[in-house]
Ligand SMILES: Cc1cc2nc3c(=O)[nH]c(=O)nc-3n(C[C@H](O)[C@H](O)[C@H](O)COP(=O)(O)O)c2cc1C
């Protein structure tokens with residue numbers, strides 16, 4: 117077995133289960149990914165296998181071109197979306213640099229089939245893999261046939277004549293166009309994080325806020341105020357109105373804060389992990405002449421948020 121394969125083996129848990137494996141990076145877990153992941157779930161049910169996704173620890177384009185691509189989601193949010201929305205049980209996270217050095221045939225026959233028990237694989241129409249990207253959908257289908265492994269290649273998904281893609285959705289999120297992003301994602305944009313301590317001004321001002329952070333490498337949406345919903349560990353949720361930005365009224369720094377005022381809620385959330393969903397941008401971030409003016413505007417935004425979700 118190649119050195120690269122050995123290295124990858126150590127990073128993941130191996131077991132004897134039969135698997136149907138989706139191949140891709142899946143940033144955003146958008147509707148195009150959904151077509152592929154739904155097929156995995158259906159095939160897994162037919163074959164009595166575990167629905168699984170294979171992904172990399174680093175984004176392929178950032179490794180190939182050297183340009184850093186800010187991602188839609190953290191790896192943990194990606195895995196969580198795949199599980200919640202499409203029933204993917206296990207996510208295999210492989211080391212991208214090692215994968216780049218592996219022969220495409222070895223990737224399929226040794227890595228996916230022998231090591232991970234693949235009985236069926238599902239890939240997108242443009243999936244390239246292995247050394248120099250020599251593996252492609254046509255070669256994958258041919259080799260799977262030889263090995264007696266099932267293979268589906270999923271055509272691209274379009275909406276309004278636009279290909280659903282992570283690249284397009286990144287531009288929408290960067291511009292704060294959350295409603296349109298939701299149409300292409302098939303779900304609201306999410307951020308999961310642990311609640312940390314802030315400056316404690318919120319409670320004094322009459323609107324306590326949970327403080328979250330976009331992890332390094334994850335795209336920061338356009339600064340401004342958003343209609344959001346916060347999900348707690350027990351599966352319950354509440355509307356919240358959230359600012360993303362540098363808070364020019366109270367702060368001169370350039371650290372980006374994510375602060376949500378949860379409607380009709382009181383309680384201590386410090387240290388808890390919550391998931392925030394972004395629905396709509398209400399306004400840009402502004403420097404207010406006084407804290408009272410800021411407070412009045414936040415209360416107005418809270419009412420707009422309440423209306424958005426209806427009675
Ligand atoms: C819905 C909402 C909108 C906000 N809008 C602005 C804004 O436009 N400009 C600004 O400087 N700060 C804004 N803030 C940030 C507040 O200044 C900040 O939440 C408050 O000072 C509390 O800070 P703390 O959590 O560190 O105690 C907003 C906060 C919320 C919750």
Ligand SMILES: Nc1ncnc2c1ncn2[C@@H]1O[C@H](COP(=O)(O)OP(=O)(O)O)[C@@H](O)[C@H]1O
Pocket residue numbers: 311312313314315316317318319320323324325326327376377378379380381382383384385386
């Ligand atoms: N309605 C609410 N929305 C957000 N956080 C709340 C709410 N009620 C209570 N909290 C708690 O209050 C904390 C925020 O208080 P705040 O005075 O803004 O302090 P901080 O500056 O540390 O965020 C939150 O982390 C949470 O534990």
